[in-house]
Amino acid sequence: MPLATSAPPAHHLRLWWRRRGRAGAVGATFAVALLAAGFLLELSYYVSSVPHAPTPSSGRRPALVDLTLVRRAEDKGALCLDGSAPGYHLQRGSGTGSQSWLLHLEGGGWCRNLRSCASRQKSVLGSSLYMEHQVEFAGILSNDKSQNPDFYNWNKVKIRYCDGASFSGNVKDELQNGTKFFFRGQRIWEAVMNELLLKGLRHAKQAFLTGCSAGGLATYIHCDNFHALLPKDSRVKCLADGGFFLDVEDISRQRTMRAFYSDVVRLQDMRGRFSHCGPNMDLGQCFFPSEVVKGITTPVFVLNPAYDAWQVQHVLAPKVSDPQHSWLNCRLDISKCDSNQLEILQGFRKELHNAISELRHKRDWGFFIDSCFVHCQSLNSLTWHSASSPRVNNKTIAEAVGDWFFDRREVKEIDCEYPCNPTCHNLVFAKPFKA
Template sequence: MSPSSAPASRRHLRLWWRRRGRAGAVAATFAAALLAAGLLLALSYYASVVAPRAAPSSSSSSSGALVDLTLLRRAEKKGALCLDGSAPGYHLQRGSGSGSQSWLIHLEGGGWCRNLKSCASRQKSMLGSSRYMERQVEFAGILSDDEAQNPDFYDWNKVKIRYCDGASFSGNVKDEFQNGTKFFFRGQRIWKAVMDELLLKGLKHAKQAFLTGCSAGGLATYIHCDDFRALLPKDSRVKCLADGGFFLDVEDISKQRTLRAFYSEVVRLQDLKRRFLHCSSSEDPGQCFFPREVVKAIHTPVFVLNPAYDAWQVQHVLAPEASDPKHSWLDCRLDISKCNPNQLKILQGFREELHVAMSELKQKKDWGIFIDSCFVHCQSLNSLTWHSPSSPRVSNKTIAEAVGDWFFDRREVKELDCEYPCNPTCHNLVFDKPFKG
């Protein structure tokens, strides 16, 4: 299908994917350098290229507000540093009116680095150094200050915390030198130092607070949800939202557990196993990092937002290139509408794996769930998928409406969509041929 004959929503998604200006050039250069790494390439491309830049909403032609970068004060003294030793950063947009004592914190995503070589590459990108971060970013979707795009949270204090540690804000390695080269695996310290700074800026007085994150930031949201709750007044309403962060420990089409092997290297590199009390000594280190395990210890209410056919996981967990030497999955990986019946059967099995992994969560009355049948990754940061006249809907509710209903206890939300291709409101991504550098 040519761009001119594609539906408007699909064209928006293609534009969203391609139009990144200088930031996109940085991400593309980074991706090319890590092409052989596969997993890291794609997830960092999704989370750093797709998620932050919103497609234009059909309800408004205006762009979201541009919000300045703030570097953490006294970062070196606190030992809270990006992979390259630079200060981490965040973007803060002050709330107003009734939202002046409400806070929404968003943890940026961008994959992980599994070894010193891939972490060294990240040191030369915005995913490992504040030297490469944009000085302004657009706030859209759940971060928007436009009431029409973000009806429940538009006037809140909103913060986007930049991701530059390579392990979902969870590492805390004291030693700076690895094989004679400086690396700072300090995600846990970044989390604490930024939270401390925000508490002084008013977060400690929050009457309502919402921790959110996308992709690797969604995983970080699971990891830090209870930590966030512990920072705030006991009488405040505090909840969490993980978007596109429920990564599955499944076999790929060649019967290998690609993501578990990848996670095992991340956990060993940044010494994360002691961070996760739910881990047993008999478990593979990589298993500790999966949301299915992390959520077992969470007490704070969480909203799980995920597509049943997560585009990144389909491409790099279920059917990674290495598992498909004959390229029989190439068209399906790029466009779900081109999957053959056997491939669709496997995709339906992947959807079922997600439902099984979340079976206990479905029973938690104070938890929210929105699983649509779309082929996409991260939906809360884009006004088109978050809340617009053409947004994806389940039970005739947009994601923003479902999240708002749950956060404010207007109703219990357990929205589980039917199987693809049942939902005509989905915005399914369509990819060009993979970039080969």
């Protein structure tokens, strides 16, 4: 199942789910188009296109939900990178869920310079002109009770990502080196929230802000603001899926991700928006979740794999730090990692555990850290809640998140080291080939 052809391809990549120890693939092999630069396309953008689990016993296919463009977006200055109106998909709730809202911030990486942002302007990640008119709602967005037992009948919104900086930039000037760029993620966030408030969000009894990958980072950034928009007596929480990016040295002892984030923050002039960012801190540090979470007061659930596939490929072992291609097979398939590489991966897992260690003491926070080689897990029925979903302490992700949201129990799940968990669906990538 290919992605939208609007995304300009540089390579194609085959990707499939595989159970540890099982020959062959769980899902069908499929091709996806990558954007021109490696950092442009967040792995979450195509994880959502992984074939879903078999149709539930109810026989229902995932619902198709129409795209809505923000009204008078130009007047509000709330524009995608190319100047088009931002959009979202809204599915109305029903019955007991009619006054409950779940919002999901789409992921899709970041652009660090004008050239990479220009590539996005001609794609679904920078322009609503290329966005699908309908998208499937699956996983945490599903309206099927068997797939999404706690949130199936809520009002659900998928907010499309087209600003390149986790809904956070706010640059007034449009011209950059003679070309128009609209770095307006913060205004997009505000415009969408204002529109949804008028559509019933302001009366929410329960509200849940979620996001995947770059949208997960945006969830950390906007969580408290989201809470402030809602009635004081409503239950409001947040969930960041695959969004806890680590500020660590890569295999060449460079902080590649920090340098990348520094460029993003500088390009979109975001330094002033982060109250946690001290004058002596590197620009890139301000954008990492480990810093952002320090100021959050709203309860947050951290959903992350210990061996995040995107981070292994772009944070821990980016291509620029591996000129001899010694990590190529390991990057594509965790089962192909040698003993030294596995030791480094276990160290990466430990860095994540250390980064969230302070969260153990926040009773109203929760986390689910499984030992899978994957990225986002909440938008796919196979990983969210199915008969073959990954489990920690015999709980699916959906069950753990529901238990936490509704205060049924404290949820702070930490999985054992790879390859201990046979329920994992690990991603396997084929070597890139030219189209």
